Amino acid sequence: MGGTNPYMKATDIVLPKTKYKISFEPEDPSAGEPVTIEVDPGKIPHGETGQPGSILSVALESGIDIEHSCGGVCACSTCHVYVREGLDTCNEASDDELDQLEEARGLSTHSRLSCQTVPNGTKDIRVVIPSWNVNLVKEGH
Numbered sequence: 001m002g003g004t005n006p007y008m009k010a011t012d013i014v015l016p017k018t019k020y021k022i023s024f025e026p027e028d029p030s031a032g033e034p035v036t037i038e039v040d041p042g043k044i045p046h047g048e049t050g051q052p053g054s055i056l057s058v059a060l061e062s063g064i065d066i067e068h069s070c071g072g073v074c075a076c077s078t079c080h081v082y083v084r085e086g087l088d089t090c091n092e093a094s095d096d097e098l099d100q101l102e103e104a105r106g107l108s109t110h111s112r113l114s115c116q117t118v119p120n121g122t123k124d125i126r127v128v129i130p131s132w133n134v135n136l137v138k139e140g141h
């Protein structure tokens with residue numbers, strides 16, 4: 001299963017127009033090294049899993065495995081990440097996302113569902129992947 005949820009209203013998503021970087025790092029440093037991905041607006045992943053250009057879609061496209069049980073349709077909270085820098089350049093969380101986030105472990109003010117969070121590319125983003133959701137090392141980065 002994968003894609004976007006046709007019953008959900010898209011929030012104020014603005015796709016990037018310039019290159020920017022997303023750094024992914026595990027909350028637990030022993031789980032792997034941080035990985036930085038350059039996002040090229042001409043090669044934005046388009047909706048295979050999660051919103052086009054979402055943090056999850058960029059991660060998966062780059063071989064970084066963030067859990068995504070519902071396939072990126074905002075129906076679980078397994079893709080929960082912390083956006084520690086650059087959150088102000090991402091679309092606002094929808095009511096549906098906020099509802100799902102309430103179920104997430106370790107909720108913080110930086111919490112977002114990575115399948116619903118699309119940076120606009122005006123700043124680099126720093127994403128911390130919660131300890132229970134880290135497969136960075138497995139992917140060989």
Ligand code: FES
Pocket residue numbers: 067068069070071072073074075076077078079100113114115116
């Ligand atoms: S993968 Fe289920 S909400 Fe993101």
